[in-house]
Every structure is written in C-alpha cells, then in structure tokens.
Amino acid sequence: MDLSIGSPLTIGLILGVVIITAALLITVERRLLGFWQERLGPNRVGWFGSLQVVADMIKIFTKEDWIPPFADKFSFVVAPGIIMTVVLLSFAVIPFSPNLGVIDSNIGVLFVLAMASLGAYSVMLGGLSSDNKYALLGSLRAAAQMISYEVFMGISLLGVIALTGSFNLREIVESQSDGWYIVPQFIGFVIFLIAGVAESHRLPFDIPEAEQEICAGYHTEYSGMKFGMFFVAEYIGLVLISSLITVLFFGGWLGPDFLPSVAWFAIKAFGFIAFFILMRAAVPRPRYDQLMTYGWLFLLPLSLLNLLVTGAIILST
C-alpha cells in the first residue's frame, strides 16, 4: 500500500473520491435545498433518497446523446471534455493532508489559476459550436464573466502569497499553523469567495446559464452524458473552490489532534459547499452588466487596495 504523494494508488483514490463526492453532491444539494425550501426533495430512491444519484446516472447514461446537425461537431464534443479535465487536473495540487496529494508543486496556485482560465474555453466553445442563439448569449456572458472574475480571483490571492512567500499550496497551509489567513486576509477571502462563485457560475452568478432568461445558456443543446459532464464539472468546481478556500484561508488540514487531518480538511470544505448551496437558495441573480460593473468598479479596486496594504505591512515589519 503506497499512499505517499503522487503514487498511482493515491491518484486513483483522490480521483475517485472527488468524482464520487461531486456526484453525491447532486443529491445532497437537492436534499438541502428541499430542507431550506420547506419541501421534501428526492426521498424515494434508497434510504432518504441516497440512491437518487445512481438513478440520475443511469438515466443520464442511457439518454440519447444527440448532436444537433447544425452544430460544429468537433468543438461540440470537445467542450464538455475540457471543463471536466481542467477541474479534475486542478485537484492535482490540492493538499488534502500532510502526506496526501497528487503532486507537491512549487507553482500550485498558478496552476489552479491557469486551469480556471482554460475552463473558460469549454463554455465558450460549447456555446459557440451549438449554433443556438440562447447558447451564444450564454457563452458570450460566460466568457466575459469568467475572464473578468479571474482577474480579481488572482489578485485576491496575492495577499496570501505575499504573506507566505510561496506559490506552493502545501507551504501555504503549513504557514497557517500560527493563525489562519482568514484574519489578516479577510478582504482577500471575501473577494475570492465571490470570484469563486462567479468562476463556477452557480447562483447567484449563474448568468451564463440563467434558466429564466436564456433557458440553459451555453449547454442548451447538450443532452445525455455530454450534458452530464457539464453538470458534474460544475459540482467538481464547487468542491474545488471550497477546497481552495479551505487551503488558502482556513488552514487546510490543520486542526486539533482528535481527528485525522484529512477529516479536518473534509469538514471545512463541506462547510463551504453547504454555504454555496445555501447561497443558491437565498440570493437573487444580478443582471449581467451589473455583475460586470460590480466586478470592475468595486472588486478590482478593493483587491488592489488589499494587496497594497498587505504589501506595506509586510515591508514595515
């Protein structure tokens, strides 16, 4: 049993756990939303609806996987693959515990940001290749939103990086043993949280797929497992953002000894996942231009200011 960092078994284990967690989240989210919205949610399949995800998967795998005749076939097929690949690759650098992870990279933060940028291609290609006006509107919105919010996401992280002096996520966690970065980097945390929701385009920032406005946005024409990949990738993205917040601002695996470090990581990450789901239940969706204005006129100056102040404090001490 080789469970060291980067061993094939570890990689397989992490891949499996991430995908299963994301799939389970579909049920968890529906149950939680049901709980918060005074209704039951899926409760028929299995114990308290726990097998709902299996039923969903059977359905989605056996559905006709239809490629519209007017679509650009190559990019239409490739698009859902891209998003799936990049979100899963991002997990490579996440440190789950002191000795659990895929790689221990010195450019971990940069790698995650690079993958997030590549994710924009997926929704853009998916929307454009569909040759559908709703999908076109969705992908235009997605491109603008993801590219804009990447900027603030990157800048909001620089405070943490400056404090640690490293791009290595593992070192970032270790440097928080004296205190989590949520305290000195609170503004950075808030901006990262907002940008994270925008990157994973979930409500309230699900503007690229705003159901009430543009049906399903960029994945309007998708069906079967190709749709399923967009769908699951969204949940994996949710796990990823929650993991990143845990690592960057909440001390990752750090916690009292009575629980193993992986458990601490999981508990914190799940807390954020639940928070994101609650947000979906609670907040209305801003308009596309309002989101852009908010980003460029408010978040950008704020994140720059945060970076400047952090820098000044580091230099002065």
Place this chain on the structure above:
Amino acid sequence: MKTAVNTSANSEFAPNLLVGLREEFEQRILAWQTTSDNMPTIWVDRKDLTSILIYLRDKAEPRFEMLFDITAIDERVRVHRLGQPESEFSVVYHLMSFSGNRDFRIKVPLMDADLNIPSVVSLWPSANWYERETWDMFGINFEGHPNLYRIVLPPTWEGHALRKEHPARATEMEPFSLEDEKAEEEQNALLFNPEEWGMKRESENSEFMFLNLGPNHPSVHGAFRIAVQLDGEILVDAVPDIGYHHRGAEKMGERQSWHTYIPYTDRIDYLGGVMNNLPYVMAVEKMAGIEVPERVKTIRIMLAEMFRICSHLLFYGTFAQDVGQLSPIFYMFVERERIFNIIESICGARMHPGWFRIGGVAQDLPEGWESRVRELLDFMPPRIDEYDKMVLNNGILKRRTQGVGAYSTQQAFDWGVTGAGLRATGFEWDFRKNRPYSGYENFEFDVPIAVNGDCYDRCAVRVEEMRQSLRIIKQCVDNMPSGHYKADHPLTTPPRKEKTMEDIETLINHFLSVSWGPVIPPTEVTMAIEGTKGINSYYLVSDGSTTSYRTRIRTPSFAHLQMIPEISRGFMVADLIAIIASIDFVMADVDR
C-alpha cells in the same frame, strides 16, 4: 360609507356629457339604446365614429381616457333588436372615464357586404390588438390598421370563428387530417420573417439578432411567444405573439346554457378561481333582475379575496424566481396550499370550484368554516412580513427591478392597463372602491398605490393588496350575515329545492330550469369587477333564450401584454424577463 352599487354612476346620465353630446352630434346619432346596466349606449354611423371618439376622449365632460374594449356582435340571427338600427355586424366600442367614473358604449352598424370601418389605432394604441382580434373573429376590416393579421387564431385558419355560421364543435367539421402538403404549408406559415412583425433586419451600424422567446420558455408563464430584436443584449424591439392558449371561450358561451357556462369562466384567469364566476353571474343576475341576499354577497367576497391572495402569492413567488431567487416560490406555495385547503373545505374543489351560481352560491358554508378561516388570518400576516424581508427588501432584487419597465398613468390609460399595473403609477383607482359591487361598499379597506410604475412598484402594490384582502376576509368572518345562500327568484339556478315539492307549477319550473336552464330576458349588460390582474368584464347579450347570444370577455392580461414592446425597449434580455414577471398574466386570461 358609500352606498352606491356597481354602475350606479351610469344610472343617472351625466347631464353635461349628454347635453354636450346632443349639441355636437344630435343629427348624427342613429339611436339611443337602453341596456340593463344603464350604460349610455349610442349607435353611430362609421363615418362619424372617429370624430365622436375624439370628442369623448378630448372634449367631453368628463373625458373618457381609456378605450376599454372593442368587440363585435354578429346580429344576423338575433331576434330581439327593438329600437336598434339595422345591422348585420355591430362593432362595439367601450370607453371608460376614470375622472368621471363612468362608461360609454358606442355601436356601429355594418352590413356583411361591406365590413369596413376606420381604425382608431391612432387615437388609442391599445386599439391595435382589439381590432386585430375583431378582424380575426368576425372578418371586419379596420381601414388604416398597421398590421391587420390574425392574432389568436393560427395564420392558416379558414373563416372567422365568432361568426354564427362558423362551426362551434369539432363534430360539426370534417375529421381533421394532416397531409404532407398541408403540413408543409403550415410549417411555411410559421417561418419567421421580421418584416411581417414590423422589425428591420439591420441598422446602419449593426445586424440585429432575432431571438425567439417562447412559445415554450421557462419564464413566459404559459404558451406565449415574444420575438425579440436584439442589438447585443439590448432590446431594440420585442413583439409579443399570443393565441397559443386560445380555447374559444367566447364561442362556447354561445352554446352552453347560462348555467353550464359557469365552470368555463373559472378557467379564464385560471388563478382567479371563483372570482371569475363573479362578473359572469352578476351580469346574468342583472339581466334577470335577481337581487341576491346579503349572505351570498359576503360569501362571494370572502372567497374572491381568498383567491386574490392565492393569485398574488403565485405572482410574488414567480416574480422572485424570474429575478433568480429560487426559494420564495416554494414558501409561497406552502401558503397557497393552506388557503386552497380552506377553499376546498368550503367549495369542494381547489383551483376551479365553479362554485357561484346564478342568484347565489352552490352550497351554504360548511360547519366550522369560521375557525378555519380565522387560522388563515392568523398565519398569513407574519408570513407576508417575512417575505417582505426576503424579497422586497433584497438589494439585488431592488437593483434588478427598480426603474425597469416603468410607465406613467397616461401611458397606462393609452394602453388599457388596469389593476395593480395602473395603481403602481400612482393613480388610485380600484373597482371595489370606486364602483363597489357585491357589497364591497360595506367593507373597510385601503387601495394601495405606488409612485414610479416600475416592476418593483407593481410587485409592492400587490403585496400590500394581500394585506388588504386579509382585512376584508376578517370583516367577512366577523360580520357574516345570516340568511339563505340562494336568492328567492324563479331564475335562480338551480332553484331553491324546498319550494319545488309544494305544487306542480314550481315543480315544472324546477324541471325546466334544471333541464334546459333559465331563460334570460332579451337585453344587454356589461359587468366588470376588480379581478386578480386588473378589470375583468363580461359583456353579455341575451336574445331571450337559454343560451347567451354573445359572450364577450374582456380580460386585463390581453391589454397588459400588448404594452410589452412599449416598456421594454432599450432594456436587456434579463430586464424583459423581470418586466414579463411583473405584469402578472396568465395566458388563459389573454387568449380565452
């Protein structure tokens, strides 16, 4: 407390108005007609129509601000037309004066050989759809109309449905078949051609994108289509297309008996439930001369207000949902469900009880109804306050809806907007207050208004209306009069049972009334109420028979949808959704 009854404002003809009219148009008025509702009704020739409409709109005292309705009557087989000029098709214009609180009806006689009449779209923009509908249904040509296409029937329809020779049932027609040739023809008729919709393909700088929103779209609340002309995401124009939900409710009125038509009215504004019965049964009662007991009036009001709350709750929830807030709709459905349970225990059905009867209601209130209704009065107010916190006070929702889709009171008059949409512009006018019907004059309640007339205000007005409805329901519970739940009148349908067993004559009457239905004396009447979505009125023409000769249903949603292009130009797609949501319509109410 005022003791006026509905249309009493019309019962004494306004002296100034009529004197002025006589002076100006004495020679040109063909006839004065008396109707059961005492609404001034004149017949004029089509060449004088425009001038008399201009006079009534601009110079008359009081001025008639709103063109409430345009419709027509196929008079060719009508028997009782005493004192009316010769006519095969009469076009009926219904004007409304808010400043003078009265109505006016103008009829224009036309002959089948020459069905032409000048269009009045230039006077009231709202005339556009009404004229199209009249053309669609009767084949009356409105000269000078900008686009006289079919509006509720499909473009390939043959004939005009409300003409008397047009079949009313499928069994009167050939069996339907769809050959390849016809299928292709139908498909070609559906091809989108922006020019037909009055839109250009490109401007100097950009080529427009046409987005087909509907007939099936998550946010169009039924089968409703809007052809959207986009420059980027900015709306250049948005042309609504209706008719996907047309059931021919008015045609059905001509073959159902007066009594058996009641359940059809439930399904006009399908969120309004028994409130839809109210204008219909009141109109029939007016023609029959039935005075209903106080208890009936109060029961009717109580149920109508419960349905108003149900309808507003659904509006509130979907409004929040269309702005992207997912949860409120679920909370509001819980409330709605509780109210439906109460309604069910009273009427026996939930959404469409069809419970009002000509001259009364179907049954008396069940035992213990008070405690159940009091429960409603207890649980609702805190929940509405909670929703205020969640929806109306939400910052993002405010930014999404304030200043979006605003219009002024004058615009509302021009487009025939009534109900909360009119009150949101700051104009305090509620049918229940200004022309009390069914005993509303005995209740204390306020008419909420707002000032900006935007999406947010329309929502806020409706929320406050729910509170006022609760006040009215409370007064109903506290002061429910005793008495019978049916009027003691031979035309009450079904008649009071206990009298039928006394002698052979009442037994025969009962038998006829149940088997054929009541025979209503020949007359005409318009009865309007403050419906859930605006003013809902029934214009009934009786020819002294067991069925209606003509049933005209004027619904608020029809007029409201027509206004969409006017208030959505220059906004974004997301705003269009907010505007649609704020209008509060159901397509069954639009298409009938």
